[in-house]
Amino acid sequence: MIEIKNLCIKLGNFVMKDAGLRINTGEYFVIVGPTGCGKTMLIECLVGIRKPDSGEIWIDDQNVTDRYPEERHIGYLPQDFALFPTMSVQENIAFGLKARKKDKAQIQSVVNKLSDLLGVSKLLSRSINGLSGGEKQRVALARALATEPKVVFLDEPLSALDEDTREKLASELRNIHERFKTTFVHISHNFEEVTQVADRVALMNVGSIEQIGTVNEILKYPVSRYAAEFTRTKNIFEGTSELLKDGCAAVSLDKGISLRSYVKHSGRVLVTFRPEAICVSDKPFETAENTYKGKIVKTYNKGIFIKIDIDIGILISAYTPNHLFEENLGEKNDVIYIHIPPDSVNVIKCF
Numbered sequence: 001m002i003e004i005k006n007l008c009i010k011l012g013n014f015v016m017k018d019a020g021l022r023i024n025t026g027e028y029f030v031i032v033g034p035t036g037c038g039k040t041m042l043i044e045c046l047v048g049i050r051k052p053d054s055g056e057i058w059i060d061d062q063n064v065t066d067r068y069p070e071e072r073h074i075g076y077l078p079q080d081f082a083l084f085p086t087m088s089v090q091e092n093i094a095f096g097l098k099a100r101k102k103d104k105a106q107i108q109s110v111v112n113k114l115s116d117l118l119g120v121s122k123l124l125s126r127s128i129n130g131l132s133g134g135e136k137q138r139v140a141l142a143r144a145l146a147t148e149p150k151v152v153f154l155d156e157p158l159s160a161l162d163e164d165t166r167e168k169l170a171s172e173l174r175n176i177h178e179r180f181k182t183t184f185v186h187i188s189h190n191f192e193e194v195t196q197v198a199d200r201v202a203l204m205n206v207g208s209i210e211q212i213g214t215v216n217e218i219l220k221y222p223v224s225r226y227a228a229e230f231t232r233t234k235n236i237f238e239g240t241s242e243l244l245k246d247g248c249a250a251v252s253l254d255k256g257i258s259l260r261s262y263v264k265h266s267g268r269v270l271v272t273f274r275p276e277a278i279c280v281s282d283k284p285f286e287t288a289e290n291t292y293k294g295k296i297v298k299t300y301n302k303g304i305f306i307k308i309d310i311d312i313g314i315l316i317s318a319y320t321p322n323h324l325f326e327e328n329l330g331e332k333n334d335v336i337y338i339h340i341p342p343d344s345v346n347v348i349k350c351f
Contacts, residue, residue, distance in 0.1 A: 007055035033204030075144030075152040090124040170196040261345035277344035278318035290340040
């Protein structure tokens with residue numbers, strides 16, 4: 001387990017204050033946020049290449065705040081992979097084991113096992129120069145895993161790759177994690193990437209951790225406008241919430257639309273609901289909860305789905321499968337019906 005306690009980092013005008021975080025053993029944990037939010041500084045402190053101004057870092061019940069990287073029993077995959085260009089693939093993978101003075105037979109056994117598992121066994125005699133981005137990533141990951149670390153830290157491991165390669169290697173990272181059962185801590189600025197690999201996520205704002213949860217929790221129930229916007233929730237409105245006798249909440253939006261939600265807050269609130277949660281049809285819905293008649297404002301063909309902007313008194317965005325739109329729905333200004341399930345309506349208390 002990794003635990004961060006009241007971590008403070010100051011650099012110029014940037015300040016991270018009293019950050020706290022717990023990462024479970026064996027978890028694939030992702031720290032995500034935009035450029036400049038402090039996620040790289042945080043991982044540098046976790047790895048040991050930056051010392052925090054105050055606070056503590058614990059790994060497996062040991063305070064490692066003042067320990068050097070090599071004393072933390074971790075693996076590290078930096079953003080540029082930091083492979084040694086004058087060494088072969090085999091020498092790169094074996095580097096950490098040689099530094100720990102393991103015997104040749106043990107080193108070769110580990111190199112053979114990891115290179116086979118990660119699909120680089122045919123590259124062992126090759127120079128690092130000339131390898132593809134995906135090949136370099138696998139070699140760097142093999143090097144990080146060779147010393148059997150308690151934790152592997154991955155700093156933006158997929159950021160320099162094209163979309164197809166990124167999706168493929170994200171899937172490979174998840175498979176490798178499941179095979180080795182090692183704790184992975186992955187830094188990213190791309191939430192779509194996060195959804196492919198993470199058990200849990202810490203969403204960072206500038207100098208703070210905004211929200212921690214599973215991917216589904218953060219997507220469906222963001223705790224702030226920032227979290228909703230970062231995860232592309234699209235539908236974000238202000239309103240007033242009133243608790244009902246049945247334990248639900250009725251939220252009156254400022255444009256006169258009322259919504260029912262299972263999230264129980266009262267007073268001034270933000271309401272969010274994801275575009276993919278909205279049901280759309282060319283016919284009225286039988287349910288009476290959160291159903292509305294509207295007009296199509298604009299449609300956007302996104303390939304496997306259609307994004308529809310709809311005017312129901314407020315402008316909302318919905319996603320629907322491409323084939324469903326083509327078969328059942330109309331054109332601009334045509335009437336359309338929507339249903340927003342109450343369990344998809346998130347209510348955030350305004351302080």
